[in-house]
Amino acid sequence: MQNKDISGFGKLTLGAGLAFLYVPILILIVYSFNASKLVTVWASFSTHWYGVLFNDDAVVSAFGLSLKIAFLSSAMSVVLGTIAGLVLARFGPFRGKSLFAGMLTAPMVMPEVITGLSMLLLFVELQQWFGFPAERGMLTIWVGHVTLCMAYVTVVIRSRLVEMDRSVEEAAMDLGARPFKIFFQITLPIIAPAIASSFLLAFTLSIDDLVITAFLSGPGSTTLPQLIFSRVRLGLNPEINALATMTVLVVTLLVVGANRMMVKAERRRARLAAA
Amino acid sequence: MMSRLLSLRDSREATARTARRSAWWQRALPRGQSLVTAIPYGWLLLFFLVPFLFVLQISFSDVEIASPPYRALLSRAEDVVSLVLNFGNYRYIFGDPLYFDAYLSSLYMAGVTTLICLVVGYPIAYTIARAPEAKRNTLLMLVMLPFWTSFLVRVYAWMGILDNEGLLNQALLSLGLIGEPLQLMHTQLSVQIVMVYAYLPFMILPLFSNLVKLDGRLLEASADLGCRPWQTFLRVTLPLSKNGVIAGSMLVFIPAVGEFVIPELVGTPESLMIGKVLWMEFFDNNNWPMAASVTIVMVALLIAPIVYLHKREEKALARAAQR
Numbered sequence: 001m002q003n004k005d006i007s008g009f010g011k012l013t014l015g016a017g018l019a020f021l022y023v024p025i026l027i028l029i030v031y032s033f034n035a036s037k038l039v040t041v042w043a044s045f046s047t048h049w050y051g052v053l054f055n056d057d058a059v060v061s062a063f064g065l066s067l068k069i070a071f072l073s074s075a076m077s078v079v080l081g082t083i084a085g086l087v088l089a090r091f092g093p094f095r096g097k098s099l100f101a102g103m104l105t106a107p108m109v110m111p112e113v114i115t116g117l118s119m120l121l122l123f124v125e126l127q128q129w130f131g132f133p134a135e136r137g138m139l140t141i142w143v144g145h146v147t148l149c150m151a152y153v154t155v156v157i158r159s160r161l162v163e164m165d166r167s168v169e170e171a172a173m174d175l176g177a178r179p180f181k182i183f184f185q186i187t188l189p190i191i192a193p194a195i196a197s198s199f200l201l202a203f204t205l206s207i208d209d210l211v212i213t214a215f216l217s218g219p220g221s222t223t224l225p226q227l228i229f230s231r232v233r234l235g236l237n238p239e240i241n242a243l244a245t246m247t248v249l250v251v252t253l254l255v256v257g258a259n260r261m262m263v264k265a266e267r268r269r270a271r272l273a274a275a
Numbered sequence: 276m277m278s279r280l281l282s283l284r285d286s287r288e289a290t291a292r293t294a295r296r297s298a299w300w301q302r303a304l305p306r307g308q309s310l311v312t313a314i315p316y317g318w319l320l321l322f323f324l325v326p327f328l329f330v331l332q333i334s335f336s337d338v339e340i341a342s343p344p345y346r347a348l349l350s351r352a353e354d355v356v357s358l359v360l361n362f363g364n365y366r367y368i369f370g371d372p373l374y375f376d377a378y379l380s381s382l383y384m385a386g387v388t389t390l391i392c393l394v395v396g397y398p399i400a401y402t403i404a405r406a407p408e409a410k411r412n413t414l415l416m417l418v419m420l421p422f423w424t425s426f427l428v429r430v431y432a433w434m435g436i437l438d439n440e441g442l443l444n445q446a447l448l449s450l451g452l453i454g455e456p457l458q459l460m461h462t463q464l465s466v467q468i469v470m471v472y473a474y475l476p477f478m479i480l481p482l483f484s485n486l487v488k489l490d491g492r493l494l495e496a497s498a499d500l501g502c503r504p505w506q507t508f509l510r511v512t513l514p515l516s517k518n519g520v521i522a523g524s525m526l527v528f529i530p531a532v533g534e535f536v537i538p539e540l541v542g543t544p545e546s547l548m549i550g551k552v553l554w555m556e557f558f559d560n561n562n563w564p565m566a567a568s569v570t571i572v573m574v575a576l577l578i579a580p581i582v583y584l585h586k587r588e589e590k591a592l593a594r595a596a597q598r
Contacts, residue, residue, distance in 0.1 A: 005406075005407060006402060006405075006406050006407075006410070007402075007405075009398075009402075010398075010401075010402035010405065010406070011402075013398040013399055013401075013402050014399060014402050014403070014414065017395070017398075017399040017418070018417060018418070020395075020472070020475075021418065021421050021472075021475070022421070024429070024432035024433055024436055024472070025421065025424070025428075025429070025432055027432065027435060027436060027442060028428070028431070028432040028435060031435060038440075039435055040435055040438055040440050040441050040442055040445065041440070080314065080315045080318055081315075083311055083312075083314055083315050084315040086311075087308075087311065087312045087315065087316075089596075091308050091312065094309075094312070096316070098589075100312075100315075100316055100319070101585070101589060102582070102585055103319040103320070103323050103324060104319070105581070105584070105585040105588065106323070106581055106585075107323060109525070109526060109529040109530055109581055109584065110529070110530070110533075110577070110581070111529070111530050111532060111533020111534065111535075111550055111573065111577070112530075112533070112535070113533050113535050113550045113553045113554060113570075114533060114553075114570050114573060114574060115323075117330065117553065117557060117566060117567070117570050118326035118327055118329065118330045118570065119322060119326050121326060121329040121330055121333055121563075121567065122321075122322065122325060122326035122329055124343045125329050128343070143322055144322075146318075146322075147318070147319070147322045147323055150315065150318070154315075158592070159592070159595075162592060162595055162596045163595070179307065180307075204423050208425045208426055208427070210426070210427060210536060211535055211536065214558075215557075225425070225427055228427050228428075228431070229427060229536070232427070232431050232434070232540060233539070233540065235434075236434055236435055236438065240431060241435075244425070244428040244431060244432070247424065247425050247428055248424050248425075248428065251420075251423050251424050251425070252420060252424075254423075255416070255420055255423050256416070256420075259412070259416050263412060
């Protein structure tokens with residue numbers, strides 16, 4: 001369904017909607033260049049708070065930990081989520097399949113306080129029984145993030161597998177290729193863009209997570225969202241404006257870049273199909 | 276046990292059919308499939324489902340000054356194993372207005388958030404879905420970009436606007452619309468605004484993917500048959516987008532009930548939302564059994580909408596797979 005161009009009413013709606021979405025973020029960015037210590041009172045242009053930010057050891061080390069956890073958990077969740085997507089899209093019905101699919105939907109909508117608390121209680125009980133994990137920290141956070149992110153990865157991979165043209169897979173099967181070979185040589189290259197975008201999605205979910213992390217972290221493992229949260233709780237803080245601006249900048253570059261790559265790949269595919 | 280649980284029904288039938296002439300690897304295929312399935316299945320059972328059993332167990336316990344700070348349900352004294360269940364936590368939840376009101380106000384806030392997101396999000400999703408294809412992708416990315424940005428950053432952005440000395444008050448004062456600053460921060464209103472802001476993308480995306488599939492010829496037919504635009508909308512567009520409306524509403528409502536960060540940062544101390552109550556019981560009062568009971572009641576409230584959403588999505592996927 002499409003029109004030649006957006007109607008007047010449509011333009012108004014979009015304008016208002018985008019303003020609602022972006023004005024708060026733009027204000028945040030503008031005031032990160034405020035010289036004043038008072039966030040909401042404009043004094044003069046300054047990059048002072050960026051200097052403060054980059055010399056803040058707590059921020060730097062929390063960011064390092066967040067990056068590490070995000071990388072490790074998105075890698076694992078992409079592996080698990082791709083397998084889960086394959087199971088749901090390609091394997092026939094089996095006993096317990098609906099429970100499996102249900103356990104993949106629930107973490108996405110379940111309030112995070114629930115997921116966080118229940119996982120924490122699991123780890124506490126495990127420690128009682130087996131003495132492992134000895135303490136909460138990076139490992140327990142990683143498990144929590146993987147469980148959350150793999151659900152999202154599964155949705156992306158599964159829908160790609162469902163809409164994918166299966167004739168190539170079938171041809172390979174007819175020619176006697178084994179399932180593992182078909183998956184790694186045919187299916188995987190075809191769904192590679194979906195895998196890349198689900199990695200990006202998992203990465204942003206993990207690096208942004210506060211609530212699950214708060215339950216699963218221990219002393220000495222403070223991630224960036226935890227640090228931001230503990231400072232923001234005390235009120236407005238110009239250094240956080242600078243940090244937030246950096247976040248917005250990095251995410252925007254990543255998402256716009258990934259989007260362009262995908263649009264290009266799409267066009268190339270369309271051209272090849274037309275030729 | 277695991278492999279029995281996962282044994283693939285139809286592949287097993289297939290194995291039986293081909294048993295006589297089967298090459299060894301043909302039989303190995305279903306086993307291979309169950310092994311592959313067992314990896315994510317096992318992960319989810321251990322780290323998602325089993326934890327709820329522990330939550331349930333601890334919700335019947337009471338606080339003890341120990342590590343971990345709750346009493347074990349089963350105790351053994353002189354070769355007698357005794358099971359002591361404490362229903363006090365649940366009695367508190369249903370008897371004490373603090374908890375009961377927190378549940379009610381969470382459901383209310385989540386409901387209003389869902390409604391506003393629907394009213395605000397529908398026209399946006401509709402406009403993007405009807406935009407020329409060349410612009411559609413860019414517009415959708417623009418709307419979804421804030422979703423990729425940090426949740427905390429988005430909440431924080433509003434703190435500077437809604438503050439007593441914040442930008443909204445400054446603007447209203449300088450325009451002479453108000454004489455003294457309004458109390459915007461730490462009110463129900465501030466929580467409501469920020470919740471709508473934070474959850475709006477979850478409404479727009481499912482609505483968009485539903486509306487983009489709507490056949491434009493139906494709208495033309497409706498117009499040709501004499502319907503005014505609003506009649507076409509009410510009689511054709513809206514009923515056809517029912518699935519998108521339901522999916523979007525569920526995606527907003529369910530997580531919003533348990534929202535913690537927003538009421539904590541911009542909410543009032545008096546009116547509590549249940550996610551914040553859970554957090555406080557756990558982190559501030561160190562009352563793990565109470566936090567567990569609050570969780571169990573919340574799961575009981577949300578399990579029906581979660582299952583409903585899940586069933587609908589599975590049906591939609593099955594239809595898509597057939598096409």
